[in-house]
Amino acid sequence: MPRTLSDGPTAREAPAVRAAGPSALPLTAYRTAIALDDPVVRPTPTPTDASPGQLDAYVRTALNLLSTDAAVPRLGLRADTLRDLADADATTARRVLRALLTVRPPGPLSADAHDAVDAVLDLERRLRTTVDVRQLPTVAEEFPGSTHQAAEHLTLWRGDITTLAVDAIVNAANSALLGCFQPLHPCVDNAIHSAAGPRLRDDCHTVITLQGASEPTGTAKITRGHHLPAAHVLHTVGPVIHGRPAPDDAEALAAAYRACLDLAAEVESIRTLAFCSVSTGVFGYPRSEAAPLALRTVSDWLVDHPGRLDRVVLNVFEPEDESVYRRALSETPTG
Structure with a gap:
């Protein structure tokens, strides 16, 4: 977890919206x-006994399924490069997945990719205290x-x-x-x-x-x-x-x-x-x-x-x- 948890920067890459009107949406x-x-x-069931090894496998699956996502070039990567990074060490693979989801604009993932990402996040939640x-x-x-x-x-x-x-x-x-x-x-x-x-x-x-x-x-x-x-x-x-x-x-x-x-x-x-x-x-x-x-x-x-x-x-x-x-x-x- 990073040292500084404070306000986020202005989302420079977020889709533009016009200036706010006189009142916010109720x-x-x-x-x-x-x-x-x-x-x-949580559509994808995950093992009852969560382990870091299971998490690593889910991360690699998610990266492979996301290799053709339109957000990949935002990280300066290609589909084959992302697939190679899926086979990197566990820490690197997880950082790449987090970075990819960070730069990805809103919009649906494929059903398989959504299930894979959900599996990663659900298992991470259960592994954290x-x-x-x-x-x-x-x-x-x-x-x-x-x-x-x-x-x-x-x-x-x-x-x-x-x-x-x-x-x-x-x-x-x-x-x-x-x-x-x-x-x-x-x-x-x-x-x-x-x-x-x-x-x-x-x-x-x-x-x-x-x-x-x-x-x-x-x-x-x-x-x-x-x-x-x-x-x-x-x-x-x-x-x-x-x-x-x-x-x-x-x-x-x-x-x-x-x-x-x-x-x-x-x-x-x-x-x-x-x-x-x-x-x-x-x-x-x-x-x-x-x-x-x-x-x-x-x-x-x-x-x-x-x-x-x-x-x-x-x-x-x-x-x-x-x-x-x-x-x-x-x-x-x-x-």
């Missing part, structure tokens, strides 16, 4: 189109005597958000909403799409096509999580900062957090939610200012909506990000 307008409430179907969000300590438990509002429903956790067994995770998306198109880029957008698989990009494409516009800053959309342990993914666009944040930037970042919480509340099955650190990566929002803002915004929402969510996790990946949140938790009084 959930009711796309919920059925992406089968949001249907269970994720997942973290049950309900087993993590709350702020109230980890910070005894904390007077922070909603401390009993908040958790600060450092780790890989793609391993969280939670009802929904938040992805720091770009306005194209299709994920990061840079192979192996160390951003959370890329990590989430890589773990979830190409069906996630297809869902996002369906949503953004129905909207007919790029995703406005401070809003959110929701999809299923597919091969993630999280059942759903909330995709939000935070502000891009050049220099110091202005008051409008702070409001846009707070709006992104509120949009995710409001949208999660529309889906009855969502009781637990994990946020990544929105806008603090390449989008440039200073961590020292984003953390207390996120805490205030999430806490205020939980207080205003008692009982709607059981747990909200504030997820960080780097030790310095954790330190910023710990400082904010010790300094932020109740509202």
Whole structure:
């Protein structure tokens, strides 16, 4: 897993969409189109006893089936070269498959290729150690005597958000909403799409096509999580900062957090939610200012909506990000 899990870059290779209109598409307008409430179907059965050796075999099968895919030239490769790489060492073969799926635009794979990719991703999910969000300590438990509002429903956790067994995770998306198109880029957008698989990009494409516009800053959309342990993914666009944040930037970042919480509340099955650190990566929002803002915004929402969510996790990946949140938790009084 890459060291930096922060906002993804602007998807330079994503299909272009026109500027957003005055309002974003409501959930009711796309919920059925992406089968949001249907269970994720995993069409290819995988062995009960998962092993790295089985995963390697699935990766090689997937690469061979994808060798004629139109996305192969985007990596500067030919079909025969991709087939040769399928026989390379396991680490190289998996990196090539991940890179190919990263640069591949939305659109259907052949049935055999989809089954092969699903088999890889399903087995990877089962080989990873997942973290049950309900087993993590709350702020109230980890910070005894904390007077922070909603401390009993908040958790600060450092780790890989793609391993969280939670009802929904938040992805720091770009306005194209299709994920990061840079192979192996160390951003959370890329990590989430890589773990979830190409069906996630297809869902996002369906949503953004129905909207007919790029995703406005401070809003959110929701999809299923597919091969993630999280059942759903909330995709939000935070502000891009050049220099110091202005008051409008702070409001846009707070709006992104509120949009995710409001949208999660529309889906009855969502009781637990994990946020990544929105806008603090390449989008440039200073961590020292984003953390207390996120805490205030999430806490205020939980207080205003008692009982709607059981747990909200504030997820960080780097030790310095954790330190910023710990400082904010010790300094932020109740509202």
